[in-house]
Amino acid sequence: MRELKILAVVVVLTLITYWGVEPFAHSQMHPHVDPANYNFEQADKVSAKEKVEEKKEALEKAEAEAKKTGNEKVTHLPKKEYDAAVKFQKRIDSFWESNNATLKLKGNATNGATLVQSNCTACHSIKSQGFPQVMDDASSAAAYGVVPPDLSTSGKLYTKDYLVAFIKEPTLGQKVSHKFVDGRVHPMPSYSWMQPQDIADMVAYLQSIAPDKMTDKQVFQDACQRCHGIKYGDMKGGTMSAHTPAENIKAYMGKVPPDLSQYIRSRGAKYLHEFINDPQKHLEGTAMPRVGLSKASEEKVISYLEKVGDSKKAQREELGPKFLIYLVIFAIFAWLWKASKWRDIH
Structure with a gap:
């Protein structure tokens, strides 16, 4: 009976830690985001509205203090920030x-083919359509700060509304307008x-190819490798270097983007989905742009990161239930053995 009481105490303390302490600690280190x-x-309308409400609350507190x-x-300062939030919301x-x-x-x-080829191929390659890179990666990075993407797969990777937004106004499409101020372009x-029809035609062409x-x-290569590398390689041992040289991307972004080899382990799939979808949710003011991936494309990025950084996940998950069953059986036999040895003593 004493052992059962001890077991009960251990179970209760474990559950309190697992369901109470750990979630609370996680919520403090990683606040909930949408x-x-x-x-x-x-998403943009919701975040802009939330920002106005946040700045309004801060202003009201400041006015009460004043x-x-x-x-x-x-x-x-609160008034200035509130006015800026209202202006951006509009x-x-x-x-x-x-x-x-x-x-x-x-x-x-x-018509979109004509427009894209006459307006975009001066900077972008479209290798699938016979338009190679105008410059090598190092030269492109030196000129633009980051290597421009090849457009062959953009119609597959990105949502239609993102492509329209990005073509029309890149800073708003990527959600990085805060970075390009004071003359920065x-x-x-x-x-x-x-004209709206011209942009619609360009998007239709990108989707058609x-x-x-x-x-x-x-x-992953088309969506992420311009900035991020894979140092430790995938299951076949291959590694990837970011297309943009470190010195250029650091000047453009403010820091060198991290290697993503083990990010699936250190951050987890849920965090990565939220961060890729909208980096500002977890790191407000970051220079990391909203990538604009569709849900299907984003899932493929996460899947690849799992293959690279957590290739044994499936085997580990398969082994888990078997191990728990083994522990239960072992515990039963241990209890029976203990009961047979101590029966006479008790």
Whole structure:
């Protein structure tokens, strides 16, 4: 009986730690954020509204303090931040509303081919259509800060609304307008001067040349390798270096983007989905852009990172239940053995 009491205490303390202490600690180190949202218009409107509410609350607290202390200076910064949040909310709402006109149009891929080839191939390659890189990676990075992506698979990787948003205004599409201020210019120019039909045609062309299928590794290479490398290799031992040299990407981003070999272990799939979908949720002010991947493409990136950094996951998960069954059987035999040896003593 004493052993059962001890076991009960151990079980209760373990459950309290697992269901109480650990989740609380995790919530403090990793505050809850909204789940990944692939409707970027909706996501941007929600985040802009939340930011206004946050800054309004901070302003109200500052005004209450000013009324109490008589020091009006404490309201200056909160008022400035609140006004900026309201202004940005109006800007982003207007931006997405204007994009809806383009999204409703049926694109003409033939006209789009002419537009893309005349406007985009000066910087971007489209290797599948016979347009090679204009410059090597090092030269491109030196010129733009980051190597421009090949457009062969963009129609497959990214959502339609993201492509429209990015072509029209890259800083808003990527959610990095906070970075390009005080004269700083995004390497990708804005095409807001184009007619909605022209942008719709360009997107239709990019979708028409996109491959039907891509492997997990191909999606990672096209979506992530311009900035991120894989140092420790995949299951076949291959490694990847980021296309953009470290010195260029550091100047462009502010720091060298991390190697992603073990990120699936250190961050977990849920965090990576949220971060890739919208980096600002977990790291406000980061230079990491919203990538704009569709849900299917993002899942392939995560799948590849699991193959690289957690290749034994399936085997480990398969072994888990078997090991627990073994422990239960072992515990039963141990109890029976103990009972037979101590029966006479008790």
